[in-house]
Amino acid sequence: MKKILTLIITLTVFFSGCAISSVEDYYNSTEAKGDKAVSISINCQTAVDYPNSKRDNGKILGGCQVYVDENATVFDVLKEACKINKIQMDYEGSGNSVYVKGIDYLYEFDCGDLSGWQYSVNDKFYSVGSNSFIVQDGDTVRWIYTCDLGEDIGNHFGD
Amino acid sequence: MNTFKNFHPVTLACYYLFMFLISMFTFNPVYFCSGFIGALLFVSLNKEGKFSFKSMIGYFILFVLISITNPLFSHNGATSLFFINDNRITLEALVFGMCLGLMIIEVLFLFKSFNIVFSSEKLIYLFGKRFPKLGLVISMSLNFVPKFVKSFNDVYAQQRYFSRGQGRVRSYLSSFSVVITQSLENSITLSDSMKARGYGLKPRSFYNNFKFSLYDGCYFIIMSVLFILSALGILLKSTEITFYPYICISDFNYLAVISYISFLILSLLPFLFQVKEGLKWKYSISKI
Incomplete structure (x- = not known):
């Protein structure tokens, strides 16, 4: 009896921390949006050019306008854009240390050991995590896939 | 059969x-x-x-x-x-x-x-002639856990019987230390005994005659x-x-x-x- 009670309590605590929603609910849920307009594009041309690649379209998302609130970061913009356009996105970590593992089923290390996702704001690469960079109104965010630690997309190491 | x-x-x-x-x-x-x-x-x-x-x-x-x-x-x-x-x-x-x-x-x-x-x-038999040490290690490590569990259960039953006033955790701990000591002692005895019987030597034969x-x-x-x-x-x-x-x-x-x-x-x-x-x-x- 005691064991069952403990089990029930544990399960309740576990599930009360989770917000479970169906697929339609997730995509249809509208949150309070801010008034900062940021345009975002997601590109993986390097993965298309990679040898033995199964991808034939490098443009995952081309020029989409997203409205976000005051303290929104590059990561929030990506999350919002992926939700609107129903693009798969996978990340790990929380708070300031969020790492984007994959977008649209294209993951880190899929094209060699040096591959992964990087972002640029107004065509400039920054050396901070995507959830630490706060975007301004009118910014252009680009998420680009690299196969060579940024060398092939113009993010030279040490610049 | x-x-x-x-x-x-x-x-x-x-x-x-x-x-x-x-x-x-x-x-x-x-x-x-x-x-x-x-x-x-x-x-x-x-x-x-x-x-x-x-x-x-x-x-x-x-x-x-x-x-x-x-x-x-x-x-x-x-x-x-x-x-x-x-x-x-x-x-x-x-x-x-x-x-x-x-x-x-x-x-x-x-x-x-x-x-x-x-x-x-x-x-x-498989490893004994060419890799005597490897064979011994594999056989001993595969045997270790079941042997350990068996002797632990024996010792634990004994401990529970002789010291009934003791708490469960305490008798667990003391039987654990007993079993560890026992297995350390056993391994020394085992190695002495195996050495005395000529383990790892070339002309050593086996009890079973595998053909x-x-x-x-x-x-x-x-x-x-x-x-x-x-x-x-x-x-x-x-x-x-x-x-x-x-x-x-x-x-x-x-x-x-x-x-x-x-x-x-x-x-x-x-x-x-x-x-x-x-x-x-x-x-x-x-x-x-």
């Missing part, structure tokens, strides 16, 4: 090597299923396996836990089932987790049947053919399966079917042999 255990150690070692190799280099659930069924049937046929449906519940819980854990951490996959805290739970990750669980349980059961078949005598008979040769050839056929399906990628982003099984081809069937026969081989010999035994008794 002739059993699968009575084969020559080399034949048996090759059988388990083949099984483990195939299980290592594929991620196809068909292979895992047939390997699991074969090992399960063989274990349930032998008394040493201590097989019971109660023990299967534990394995089933392990399988379910692994299956559930994978989709909680991997969000890859095209078919979303639902969202937990904005993280998608996908069908592909769930199926991948199920395959993973199946693989782990299959390998656990393979080791169970390996433990039934391989006595320490056979292991020492590689014609029967062994036949079974070895059958096993090798089955192994090569099932390995071909993996090498030529006709049984390949990819999970992300879509579950993609390679198109129907005859090589895959041949590979599946040959691996099923390979994994059922110990069971079939045991059943065949058992029937033979029964039949010969009824004639008398």
